[in-house]
Amino acid sequence: QVQLVESGGGLVQAGGSLRLSCVASGRTFSVYAMGWFRQAPGKEREFVAAITWIGGTTYYADFVKGRFTISRDKAKNAVYLQMNSLKPEDTAVYSCAARETWAELTTATYDYWGQGTQVTVSS
DSSP: EEEEEEOOEEEETTTTEEEEEHHHHHHHOOOOEEEEEOTTTSSOEEEEEEETTTTTTTTEGGGGGEEEEEEHHHHHHHEEEESSSSGGGOOOOEEEEEEEEETTTTTOSSSEEEOEEEEEEEE
C-alpha cells in the first residue's frame, strides 16, 4: 500500500499562485508515476498532470500547459504542483494519485489516492 497526503491548498485571487505538495509513504518503491487530478463541484474528476518517478517525464492537460508545473523530490518521496496564473475555473479539490505500472498516464486508472486539498480562486 501507498499512502498519500496532500497539502498547500487555499484561497487565492485570480492571477495568483499556489504550490501543492503530496508526500508518499509505505511501498513507495513500487510507484511508477504520480499524478494530480481535480474535481470541481458538479463536474467529473479530470487529469491535471503526471510525472514518472524515475525518469521524471511529465504530462499535462492542455488547460494547464504553461501555467502549472509538476515536479518530484525522490529523496522526500514528494511530488509538487506549482500553479501560476490561476483562474476562477481552476477552483476544485485537487488530489494526488500514484500508479504502480506503466500506462498512458493521462487516461489511466491510478492505484492510490490522497484525500484531496481545496483550491479556491476568487475573481
